[in-house]
Amino acid sequence: MSTSSNLLRLQRAVNHQGKRAYHDLVTLPTKKPIISQGPPGYSAVTGHVVTVFGCTGFLGRYLVSKLARMGTQVVVPYRDEDEKRRLKPMGDLGQIVPMEWDLRNENQIAECVRHSDIVYNLVGRDYATKNFDFTSVQVDGAEKIARITAQSGVPRFVHVSHLNASATSPSALYRTKAEGEERVNAAFQGATIIRPGPLYGYEDKLLNNMAIWPIWWKLNNAKTTIRPVHVMDVAQALANLVHSPQLGRTIALPGPAALTYEYLLDLVSSLTYQPPSRAPVVPKALALLVARAAQSVWWPLISPDEIVRRYIDDADTPGAWDEVGVTPADIEQHAIQYVRRYRSAENFSRPNVFPPKKSFTEELGY
Numbered sequence: 567m568s569t570s571s572n573l574l575r576l577q578r579a580v581n582h583q584g585k586r587a588y589h590d591l592v593t594l595p596t597k598k599p600i601i602s603q604g605p606p607g608y609s610a611v612t613g614h615v616v617t618v619f620g621c622t623g624f625l626g627r628y629l630v631s632k633l634a635r636m637g638t639q640v641v642v643p644y645r646d647e648d649e650k651r652r653l654k655p656m657g658d659l660g661q662i663v664p665m666e667w668d669l670r671n672e673n674q675i676a677e678c679v680r681h682s683d684i685v686y687n688l689v690g691r692d693y694a695t696k697n698f699d700f701t702s703v704q705v706d707g708a709e710k711i712a713r714i715t716a717q718s719g720v721p722r723f724v725h726v727s728h729l730n731a732s733a734t735s736p737s738a739l740y741r742t743k744a745e746g747e748e749r750v751n752a753a754f755q756g757a758t759i760i761r762p763g764p765l766y767g768y769e770d771k772l773l774n775n776m777a778i779w780p781i782w783w784k785l786n787n788a789k790t791t792i793r794p795v796h797v798m799d800v801a802q803a804l805a806n807l808v809h810s811p812q813l814g815r816t817i818a819l820p821g822p823a824a825l826t827y828e829y830l831l832d833l834v835s836s837l838t839y840q841p842p843s844r845a846p847v848v849p850k851a852l853a854l855l856v857a858r859a860a861q862s863v864w865w866p867l868i869s870p871d872e873i874v875r876r877y878i879d880d881a882d883t884p885g886a887w888d889e890v891g892v893t894p895a896d897i898e899q900h901a902i903q904y905v906r907r908y909r910s911a912e913n914f915s916r917p918n919v920f921p922p923k924k925s926f927t928e929e930l931g932y
């Protein structure tokens with residue numbers, strides 16, 4: 567290639583990089599300018615630096631993917647070396663920054679949030695473990711992250727709670743989620759609290775669990791009503807908050823329809839071509855006994871708190887999807903993607919019920 571055409575290409579590249587518009591500049595309360603550059607997509611730079619606590623979880627990995635795809639630098643605090651590996655290719659070179667952390671180590675939390683202009687807290691666990699009970703994760707842990715984020719001068723904080731968070735709930739998870747919200751609000755003025763409904767997707771504990779253990783979803787005669795929401799929709803809603811000024815309020819993100827476990831079991835059984843489960847309805851006392859016993863022999867099969875939650879209908883709080891710029895999808899639209907794998911191999915050897923395909927000439931009537 568000639569020197570002049572090389573120069574022309576260089577000139578074009580410089581012009582492209584150097585092009586700036588007023589909308590490329592974002593000013594947050596910290597007065598730190600955030601300047602986006604480059605074409606949109608994986609190799610763009612939004613100028614934002616984001617920390618996602620809980621990035622290795624189900625919702626976290628989709629959020630990291632969406633943020634990185636916009637060209638945002640994402641700090642991904644991890645506990646297990648292997649868990650963070652799958653996050654690394656989600657962003658361009660240097661855009662995914664893994665940092666080891668422990669919820670009990672305040673210095674590590676401070677290091678993780680130091681350069682960020684928005685911090686997400688997705689840390690949560692729906693069962694208590696040997697080292698962390700519900701309170702230490704959902705209440706003390708959430709408050710610690712919010713407080714350190716505020717002390718570090720980060721202007722925006724997004725905390726993920728639960729649609730059913732309530733101080734009077736019979737479930738310890740929902741009670742601690744409500745207490746966590748209060749403590750986060752006290753520690754970080756103007757925090758945004760997101761309350762999603764039960765999430766479904768590839769690695770969910772809803773549709774997958776229904777396909778494997780339908781018996782545990784027949785509790786309460788399968789009459790419990792939930793408002794399932796697609797994990798991608800919640801991840802997109804969270805990612806969109808990067809472009810909003812601090813909202814500083816609680817946003818409920820339930821699914822578009824209230825559905826009973828009975829309906830969802832039918833949906834899963836029809837999509838997996840499995841006959842409806844004939845398992846009996848286990849009485850609550852017996853289910854609790856089994857769940858308690860399972861805690862000492864096998865872990866984490868099902869927790870006693872999960873049994874309690876199977877009897878609680880989802881709150882009928884209206885969703886505030888328009889505030890986050892997402893339209894939630896119906897579960898019937900996506901469920902096939904996630905449960906198709908439970909179809910039996912016999913399915914492939916069944917006789918073909920469709921008429922044989924006509925050749926091109928037969929179609930034309932020759």
Ligand SMILES: NC(=O)c1ccc[n+]([C@@H]2O[C@H](COP(=O)([O-])OP(=O)(O)OC[C@H]3O[C@@H](n4cnc5c(N)ncnc54)[C@H](OP(=O)(O)O)[C@@H]3O)[C@@H](O)[C@H]2O)c1
Nearest residue numbers: 620621622623624625645669688689690698762763764765
């Ligand atoms: N899944 C749902 O249906 C649903 C519905 C409504 C609200 N939510 C809330 O949404 C958030 C994300 O849910 P999810 O389904 O993605 O949960 P998940 O898959 O269980 O992931 C939880 C995340 O929290 C981290 N974590 C848990 N305990 C921790 C501890 N003691 N110290 C440090 N990190 C800890 C996990 O890290 P490791 O990978 O290192 O364990 C993981 O990154 C949670 O707050 C959850 O309560 C979930």
